[in-house]
Amino acid sequence: MPAYRFAQSLSRLGTEGAFEVLARARELEAQGRHIIHFQIGEPDFDTPDNIKEVATRALREGDTHYTPAAGTAATRAAIAEYVSRTRGIVVDPAEVVVTPGAKPVMVGLLLAVLEPGDEVLCPNPAYPLYESITSWVGATPVPLPLREQNAFRVDPDDLRRLITPKTRVLVLNSPHNPCGSILTPEDLVAIAEIVTQHDLLVLSDEIYSRILYEGEHASIAALDGMRERTVLVDGFSKTYAMTGWRLGYGVMPRPLADAVTRVMLNVNSCTASMVQRAGIEALRGPQDAVSAMVAEFRRRRDVVVDGLNAIEGITCLRPQGAFYVFPNVSAIDPDGKSFAEYLLYEAGVAVLSGTAFGRYGRGHLRLSYANSLENLQEGLRRIASAAVAFRARGA
Numbered sequence: 144m145p146a147y148r149f150a151q152s153l154s155r156l157g158t159e160g161a162f163e164v165l166a167r168a169r170e171l172e173a174q175g176r177h178i179i180h181f182q183i184g185e186p187d188f189d190t191p192d193n194i195k196e197v198a199t200r201a202l203r204e205g206d207t208h209y210t211p212a213a214g215t216a217a218t219r220a221a222i223a224e225y226v227s228r229t230r231g232i233v234v235d236p237a238e239v240v241v242t243p244g245a246k247p248v249m250v251g252l253l254l255a256v257l258e259p260g261d262e263v264l265c266p267n268p269a270y271p272l273y274e275s276i277t278s279w280v281g282a283t284p285v286p287l288p289l290r291e292q293n294a295f296r297v298d299p300d301d302l303r304r305l306i307t308p309k310t311r312v313l314v315l316n317s318p319h320n321p322c323g324s325i326l327t328p329e330d331l332v333a334i335a336e337i338v339t340q341h342d343l344l345v346l347s348d349e350i351y352s353r354i355l356y357e358g359e360h361a362s363i364a365a366l367d368g369m370r371e372r373t374v375l376v377d378g379f380s381k382t383y384a385m386t387g388w389r390l391g392y393g394v395m396p397r398p399l400a401d402a403v404t405r406v407m408l409n410v411n412s413c414t415a416s417m418v419q420r421a422g423i424e425a426l427r428g429p430q431d432a433v434s435a436m437v438a439e440f441r442r443r444r445d446v447v448v449d450g451l452n453a454i455e456g457i458t459c460l461r462p463q464g465a466f467y468v469f470p471n472v473s474a475i476d477p478d479g480k481s482f483a484e485y486l487l488y489e490a491g492v493a494v495l496s497g498t499a500f501g502r503y504g505r506g507h508l509r510l511s512y513a514n515s516l517e518n519l520q521e522g523l524r525r526i527a528s529a530a531v532a533f534r535a536r537g538a
C-alpha cells in the first residue's frame with residue numbers, strides 16, 4: 144500500500160458523534176445485542192406520499208438532467224415565496240441558493256467568506272459542522288457558551304465580550320440542536336444590535352424552524368437592517384422527513400448568493416432535478432403531515448422529559464423545539480462521556496455525550512426522541528437502572 148499523504152488541513156476537519164455512535168451501535172447489533180437508538184438526528188417518520196408521488200412523476204417525465212447551479216427558477220420561486228411568508232420578509236428568487244441539504248450552503252458560505260485568521264463565533268454546544276468547517280479553512284472558531292442557567296440561549300453579554308476585530312461571522316441556530324432551546328424575539332433584538340454595531344455576518348441555521356412547540360418561529364433576518372447581513376439556512380430534512388433526499392437552501396443577499404453558487408457549481412453542479420420538483424410540492428402541498436409529526440414529537444418530548452426528571456441524578460429542561468433533550472447528568476458523571484459509553488455497552492442505549500457538541504456540553508447527554516413511544520419508554524427504564532448501577536460502580 145502506498146504511504147498516502149494528506150493535506151494538513153484534513154486534521155482540522157471534524158467528524159460527527161451521531162454517525163460514530165450509530166456505527167458502534169450497529170456493531171453491537173451485529174453481535175446480537177438489542178440497542179435502543181437515542182442518537183438519531185432524523186425524524187423516524189416517512190416522507191409524505193404527495194412528495195414521493197411528485198418525485199416519481201418527475202422521474203417518469205424525464206426530469207433527470209442538470210439544472211442551473213443555484214436551483215431551477217420554479218424551485219427558487221417556491222422557496223422565496225415560502226420564506227417570505229414564514230419569516231415576514233420579502234425574498235427575491237435570486238437570493239435563494241438550492242443545495243443538496245442545508246449543510247452545503249453553510250460550507251459554501253464559510254468557504255466563500257472566511258480568510259485564515261478570521262474568527263467565527265459558534266454557539267457551544269452546537270452542531271459540529273460550524274466549528275469543523277471554520278477550522279478547516281484556517282479560521283478560528285470561538286465558542287459562544289449556551290448555559291443551562293440561561294435555558295441554553297445566547298447571552299448578549301457573552302457575545303459582546305467575545306467579539307474581537309477579527310470576528311467575521313456569528314452562527315445562530317434556533318430551534319437548537321442539541322439543546323432544543325430557542326432564541327426569543329428579545330434575544331434576537333439584542334443580538335442584532337451587537338451584530339450591526341460590529342458589522343458581522345450572521346449564519347442563521349433555521350433547519351428546525353417548523354419543529355416548534357410554543358409560539359411562532361422568529362428569524363433574525365426579519366429585524367431592521369439584518370437582511371443584508373444574514374444568511375438564512377433551512378431545508379427539507381427535518382420538516383418533511385426528507386434526510387435522505389438531500390435538499391436544503393440558503394437565502395442571502397445577491398452578492399453572497401452568487402459566491403455560494405460559484406462554490407456549489409464547482410462541488411455539485413446542481414441539486415438533483417427530481418428532488419427539487421419534490422421540494423416544491425413539499426412547500427406548496429398539504430401540511431398536515433408536518434402538524435401530525437410535531438404533535439407526536441411534543442407527546443414524546445413530555446414523556447422523555449418527565450421520565451428523565453424522575454431518575455435520581457438527572458435533571459432535564461423541557462425543550463421548546465427540535466426533537467432533542469439535553470439532560471444534565473453531572474451528578475452521575477461530571478463529564479458525561481463515561482456514562483454515555485456505559486449506557487451503550489452495558490445498558491444497550493445509544494446516546495451522545497454532550498461534549499460531542501463542544502466543551503460546554505460537559506456533564507450532559509443528548510437524546511433524540513425521534514423514536515417510537517414504546518422504545519422511548521424501554522430506553523428510559525434502561526437509563527434508570529444504568530444510573531443506579533453506574534453510581535454504585537463509582538461508590
Ligand SMILES: Cc1ncc(COP(=O)(O)O)c(C=O)c1O
Nearest residue numbers: 184244245246270320378380391
Ligand atoms: C442544526 C442542524 N443544521 C443542519 C443540519 C443538516 O441538515 P441537512 O440534512 O439539510 O444537511 C442538521 C442535521 O442534523 C442540524 O441538526
